[in-house]
Amino acid sequence: MAxxxxxxxxxxxxxxxxxxxxxxxxxxxxxxxxxEPLLQVVRYDxxxxxxxxxxxxLTWIADPSVIPVFIDVMKEESDLLVLRxxxxxxxxxxxxxxxxxxxxxxxxxxxxxxxxxxxxxLYNIADLGSLAxxxxxxxxxxxxxxxxxxxxLEYIAKQHGYGSMNELLQKHNTPKL
Numbered sequence: 001m002a003x004x005x006x007x008x009x010x011x012x013x014x015x016x017x018x019x020x021x022x023x024x025x026x027x028x029x030x031x032x033x034x035x036e037p038l039l040q041v042v043r044y045d046x047x048x049x050x051x052x053x054x055x056x057x058l059t060w061i062a063d064p065s066v067i068p069v070f071i072d073v074m075k076e077e078s079d080l081l082v083l084r085x086x087x088x089x090x091x092x093x094x095x096x097x098x099x100x101x102x103x104x105x106x107x108x109x110x111x112x113x114x115x116x117x118x119x120x121x122l123y124n125i126a127d128l129g130s131l132a133x134x135x136x137x138x139x140x141x142x143x144x145x146x147x148x149x150x151x152x153l154e155y156i157a158k159q160h161g162y163g164s165m166n167e168l169l170q171k172h173n174t175p176k177l
Contacts, residue, residue: 027057091121107144
């Protein structure tokens with residue numbers, strides 16, 4: 001097996017498949033030194049599958065320092081596979097700083113696969129113990145964000161067996177703001 005240093009160098013290979021394989025291998029060994037080179041792949045690589053592999057590997061490394069970069073890239077991303085992968089990765093980090101950017105995506109991108117990935121990510125982040133963090137966006141002055149929050153909370157309610165968002169929020173002492 002190649003060393004992490006060799007794999008990092010391989011991220012600059014002219015072969016897109018070699019870059020993808022190197023990105024995945026770096027995620028499997030979970031070395032912190034690979035974070036910045038993998039972020040470069042996420043930001044700039046022209047090969048979708050290398051970018052997806054880098055996002056997955058950064059998720060496996062699980063360093064929360066990548067969250068702001070994922071959010072920035074997500075906001076400008078046009079490739080649906082990369083966008084869905086970023087959204088899923090943000091959900092796996094379970095960090096509430098991703099709620100607002102995810103609500104913005106949910107409110108502006110109606111592509112079914114993006115809506116599904118975003119609602120699942122919000123579901124993963126806003127566990128029943130942190131519903132208040134998500135519910136605060138019900139009072140947003142931005143109608144798109146407010147409607148997206150309602151949609152996400154209805155999804156969470158349904159996934160937990162509640163009849164409505166209001167029933168979910170009442171049951172968990174989270175007032176509809």
